[in-house]
């Protein structure tokens with residue numbers, strides 16, 4: 146099959162490379178010359194394990210093409226996937242301007258019959274607007290059907306998530322489009338849910354918001370456990386053993402971040418409001434998340450009495466391990482608050498320092514974990530990279546000036562840390 150992806154972010158690039166690897170001819174259309182030139186050489190703009198190799202392999206095999214031009218791709222494609230960003234506006238609604246811009250261009254280039262499928266996360270009913278634009282722009286003899294095929298991959302495990310997802314969701318009102326999309330997804334062995342467009346769009350928002358709700362629930366239970374003297378991690382472990390609940394996305398910490406959960410929770414609140422429903426549960430999920438982020442600073446301040454003039458060593462800046470993504474990373478809010486309270490900050494992340502330096506000002510970026518820890522009055526562990534788990538806490542103790550540690554991802558054993566002479570505090574215990 147011939148497939149085009151508009152957009153080469155996590156979703157577009159990973160899915161395009163995987164479909165090319167299945168033997169399809171895949172075009173990826175971008176709008177920045179430098180990025181497209183780099184992609185042609187196999188230089189990818191994101192850090193994702195195994196992706197550069199998969200892209201290079203399929204470019205070399207002549208199955209994966211990168212272009213700025215819609216002309217060689219769209220008229221010959223069986224399916225066009227829209228995979229551009231939908232960042233939040235100040236109001237919390239998703240910004241759909243890029244979607245509508247690219248849809249206009251797709252419309253102008255349609256030829257014969259094409260399935261136009263949305264992979265970007267868009268509010269319910271966006272597809273109606275897409276249909277209007279395509280109808281207006283397309284040539285008379287071109288025809289199309291619309292579909293929604295939301296993506297569930299996670300950064301850091303994007304390729305394996307795409308190859309073995311829990312489910313594939315195909316939403317369309319056309320039998321012909323359904324057939325084409327089922328055929329494309331055949332090499333993926335999983336359950337397929339076939340439904341209409343609105344339902345598919347809603348499945349994506351409902352899933353991400355539910356996972357965010359689980360995390361906020363875990364953070365609330367962790368806080369309550371700290372206050373009552375219960376062991377929050379044991380409480381959550383005990384809850385997770387009930388397979389109606391399960392233990393996934395039940396780890397408390399410095400709150401959820403990234404380019405999806407914060408944006409999608411906000412967007413679902415906005416969508417609800419638009420339809421006259423106040424989704425109060427999700428407003429509370431957001432509030433608890435912000436509280437969990439700020440709680441890390443409060444713990445640090447409590448341990449040192451004041452943060453004024455203190456040196457804070459930070460390990461981990463990315464919103465989660467195995468990515469260099471800093472979008473909505475809890476570390477950004479935490480560092481801003483530390484600086485406001487007069488602290489000096491030295492931070493290290495195995496992959497995200499370069500990106501972080503464009504978002505965070507007024508701190509020192511260390512070249513190694515050792516350097517970040519050296520001379521620190523307090524250490525904050527914000528992202529659970531394996532590199533940090535491998536460090537010897539005894540050595541950390543020797544390098545630090547102080548002995549306070551806030552372990553926001555519970556990677557260390559509290560009693561061992563205390564034995565080594567640390568004043569240690571985690572989340573929920």
Ligand code: UGA
Nearest residue numbers: 296297298299300360394395396400401402403405464465
């Ligand atoms: C999330 C979803 O998990 C994917 O299914 C979805 O496709 C994606 O959003 C998207 O909409 O594109 P992602 O944002 O890459 O994926 O990362 P997650 O692994 O879900 O982590 C999100 C945040 O939750 C991170 O900040 C992480 O630290 C936090 N988290 C996760 C916790 O605090 N506790 C947990 O138990 C799990």
